[in-house]
Amino acid sequence: xxxxxxxxxxxxxxxxxxxxxxxxxxxxxxxxxxxxxxxxxxxxxxxxxxxxxxxxxxxxxxxxxxxxxxxxxxxxxxxxxxxxxxxxxxxxxxxxxxxxxxxxxxxxxxxxxxxxxxxxxxxxxxxxxxxxxxxxxxxxxxxxxxxxxxxxxxxxxxxxxxxxxxxxxxxxxxxxxxxxxxx
Numbered sequence: 001x002x003x004x005x006x007x008x009x010x011x012x013x014x015x016x017x018x019x020x021x022x023x024x025x026x027x028x029x030x031x032x033x034x035x036x037x038x039x040x041x042x043x044x045x046x047x048x049x050x051x052x053x054x055x056x057x058x059x060x061x062x063x064x065x066x067x068x069x070x071x072x073x074x075x076x077x078x079x080x081x082x083x084x085x086x087x088x089x090x091x092x093x094x095x096x097x098x099x100x101x102x103x104x105x106x107x108x109x110x111x112x113x114x115x116x117x118x119x120x121x122x123x124x125x126x127x128x129x130x131x132x133x134x135x136x137x138x139x140x141x142x143x144x145x146x147x148x149x150x151x152x153x154x155x156x157x158x159x160x161x162x163x164x165x166x167x168x169x170x171x172x173x174x175x176x177x178x179x180x181x182x183x
Contacts, residue, residue, distance in 0.1 A: 023169040031124065031180045033086045034079035038127045041120060043174070043181045049116035050170045056108055058168040063161055068153045070170040071147045081143035082180060083128070089173060090125045090175070094118060096154075117170065121139040 025042045030039040077085055098118045105114040 015120045025027075025142050030182055031086075031177065032182055033082040033128070033180050036083035036087075036128050037174055038124050038129070040127070041124055042083065043178060046117065046177075047171075049120070049175055050174060051111045053108075053110045054168075054171060056110065057164070060104070060108075060164050061161075061168040063157065063165060066153065066157065066165065066168070067172075068150055068162075068171045070149065070153070070178070073150045074172070077143070077176075078140075081140050081146065084140065084143040086177065086180075087125065087128055087147055088143075089150070090121045090128075092147075092151070093123065093170075093173070094121050097163055097166045101167050121141075142155045180181070 029042060030037050031041065031043075073085075098114060098121070101114065102111075105111045154166060156162075157165060
């Protein structure tokens with residue numbers, strides 16, 4: 001009986017995998033951050049998760065004169081720098097911003113969206129792989145300085161205000177990431 005079920009299940013599973021791979025847009029989606037690439041992340045899901053809570057998060061940000069993800073951090077980033085910079089930013093958002101925003105997310109009933117963002121950031125971070133096995137993360141001095149500009153601006157604020165500000169700027173980060181997204 002068990003072997004009969006396996007004989008039926010294997011072709012069904014193969015058919016299901018074949019059909020899923022033929023769905024438009026599922027195949028070929030990837031981020032290309034210089035020498036690094038991440039496949040299988042759907043940018044629209046990330047954007048949707050943030051846009052459902054954007055107004056509520058940004059309404060909590062009372063410091064409008066400061067921007068953490070400034071032009072100096074995200075503009076004119078070379079391909080070589082982009083791999084290091086996205087790695088550093090995603091790691092920071094996961095371990096500092098999202099972890100410290102957890103209680104507020106519960107209070108404002110945003111936990112589902114926060115979890116979706118955090119899980120997708122974690123997936124991107126875990127899949128961030130060089131195109132060729134012999135390539136490693138390019139930690140250029142310029143990319144490191146860009147991240148330090150962001151970090152210094154973050155540390156100049158009270159921790160609660162800084163976390164709220166950084167979370168409110170996820171849309172800026174997603175817009176920057178979008179230019180590295182290939183269908």
